[in-house]
Amino acid sequence: MSSCSAPVLRYWPCATSEKGDTMYQTLKNLSPSQQVGALFVIVFGLLLLAGLVLFLRSMREFEDQQAAQRHRDEVDNLTQLLKTSWLLIFVFWVAWLSGDAARLVLFGLGSFFALREFLTLSPTRHSDHRSLVLAFFGVLPFQYWLVGTEHFNLFTVFIPVYVFVALPVASALANDPVHFLERNAKLQWGIMVCIYGMSHVPALMLLDFPRYDKKNAFLMLFLVLVVQTCMVTQHLVARRLIQLGKPSAAPRISQSFTWRAWWAGMAAGSLLGALLAGITPFVPGQAFALSFIACATGSLGHLVMKALKRDRGVPIWRDQGKGVTGAGGMLDRIDALCFAAPVFFHSIRWHFGI
DSSP: OOSSOTTGGGSHHHHGGGOOOHHHHHHHHSOHHHHHHHHHHHHHHHHHHHHHHHHHHHTOOOSSHHHHHHHHHHHHHHHHHHHHHHHHHHHHHHHHHSOHHHHHHHHHHHHHHHHHHHHHTSOOOGGGHHHHHHIIIIIHHHHHHHHHTTOHHHHHHIIIIIIHHHHHHHHHTTTOOTTHHHHHHHHHHHIIIIIIIHHTTGGGGGOOOTTOTTOTHHHHHHHHHHHHHHHHHHHHHHHHHHHTTOOOSBTTTBTTOOHHHHHHHHHHHHHHHHHGGGGSSSOHHHHHHHHHHHHHHHHHHHHHHHHHHHHHTOSSSEETTEETTSSSSHHHHHHHHHHHHHHHHHHHHHHHTO
16 A cells, blocks of 8 residues: 555645656755745746737737727737736735735735725715724734734634624714615625735635645745636637627626636636646645636636626726726736635635645
8 A cells, every 4th residue: 555645645745756747846846945936937937928929019000090999908908917917926926025024014005905995986974984994994904913823713704703793883883874784785895805805815824734834825826826827818818709709798797708718717727726736735636626716716706896896887996097096906906816815715724624
């Protein structure tokens, strides 16, 4: 009988000895510093290459004015997509270089600006001020403090249990029943997405895998790469399908959402996850499945946020090239990650029993 019993096979140090994939074995055998260095050389190299291709495409000229305008719109859209990819990878790079406290501050600021952006698009009343103060200066720092101090169980239930009760009570004590349900639902939605969802990205550092010491930051990189790859692929395929006249699956929510594009994004993100299994505590099959889950929740969460934007009457979280709150369209960049992170986190906990 193999020395690798069934439970042990769930972690890569034993199971991957039977894998012949060169990239997988190479990544696994590198030290953490060498792994992150190699990955960032690859990722930044691909981003630079994509930027060069996009620059060359922007130099094309068209005699037809309509065709030229469509081309400019496409280049502008792809430029925003590339900027988002640069931002996410840069944020992870800073988080990797920073200490634990700086890492939490970084993600906490992201939550702060995202929540500010979310709430700015909905009118508030004077009676909401105490709830808003509680959300920004009570709930947000306390949630990240729970992550930093590794209060594992309280971190996962603080917002959906305790804050769920506290915020409506604070609103009720303000003695203003006008649109009470709508106002509180909006605030709780924003807290769940922008604070609870985002806080699960640094919380990946809390997961304790055998023989995976000091490598949990790779789980953060893994999540960012697979979700962003899914979103980029979905976007590019959708634009091509639109050019071919294919209808959207939800035209009143998103003109670019089609199931064919969605499945293309799912396939790209999941396959990349399987290839990157060497930097995770997963075997390739597990990495593929967890990537699939993260990509599904991230991409469909992005669609949900589009529905919220349509309800608010805005096409994007930015207006005329400027962030509506000065945050530069923060939610357009992180909404998929905010939905994917908690599902990814708790799927790992459930599967590995940690």
